[in-house]
Amino acid sequence: GAGVSQSPSNKVTEKGKDVELRCDPISGHTALYWYRQSLGQGLEFLIYFQGNSAPDKSGLPSDRFSAERTGGSVSTLTIQRTQQEDSAVYLCASSLEGAAGSNQPQHFGDGTRLSIL
Amino acid sequence: GQNIDQPTEMTATEGAIVQINCTYQTSGFNGLFWYQQHAGEAPTFLSYNVLDGLEEKGRFSSFLSRSKGYSYLLLKELQMKDSASYLCAVNDYKLSFGAGTTVTVRA
Secondary structure (H helix, E strand, O other), X not given: OOOOEEEOOEEEEOOOOOEEEEEEOOOOXXXXXXXXXXXXXXXXXXXXXXXXXXXXXXXXXXXXXEEEEHHHOOEEEEEOOOOHHHOEEEEEEEEOOOOOOXXXXXXXXXXXXXXXX | OOEEEOXXXXXXXXXXXXXXXXXXEOOOOOOEEEEEEOOOOOXXXXXXXXXXXXXXXXXXXXXXXXXXXEEEEEEOOOOHHHOEEEEEEEEOOOEEEOOOEEEEEEO
8 A cells, every 4th residue: 555665775786786776656646756865965856757758867967877667657767887976865756746836745765775885 | 956945953842843944046936845854764745835825734834935935844842753854845846855954852
């Protein structure tokens, strides 16, 4: 009945490796967002999916970052050739709709804590 | 660009009132959200303002002045469990977040 589910909850990997983070949004939510939260910092927008529209990738920090959303539901965020500065908590959120002006709150998952050694 | 400012830390006594201010300068505005985030947990929705004025929800109230680019979150009858980070976020289809205000409630 669940809320937004993210996996893994923690990931430790070596610099240079690729990682995949998964997000399972609340059933029926058409909008899905990825954010990054570094220690002591606010949430940084990464990417936004709305229904079948092309995603808004304006927040992705580099071309090492990519995301996809299959079947309008589950999303994966992939970071290639990880760097130490990629260490952060990656949060996924979903909402009923994502159109500008919507008052639908975004519901967050517990995040994936990524540590790059 | 987006510029959202809120104080870094606030401390208050159990039972007291605390007001967390948020000022913003953003390229778009379609409402302002407040979220609560306990350490190591996901942010949870508290309130949403799109029109000027005060929205009250139990012990929590939120105020918005669009002309001043200003909002505040008011926490009344503080409880120890209210110790958390409070995030101000401006909605322009995606959320732009402030860095958060860490509130510590002392007995």
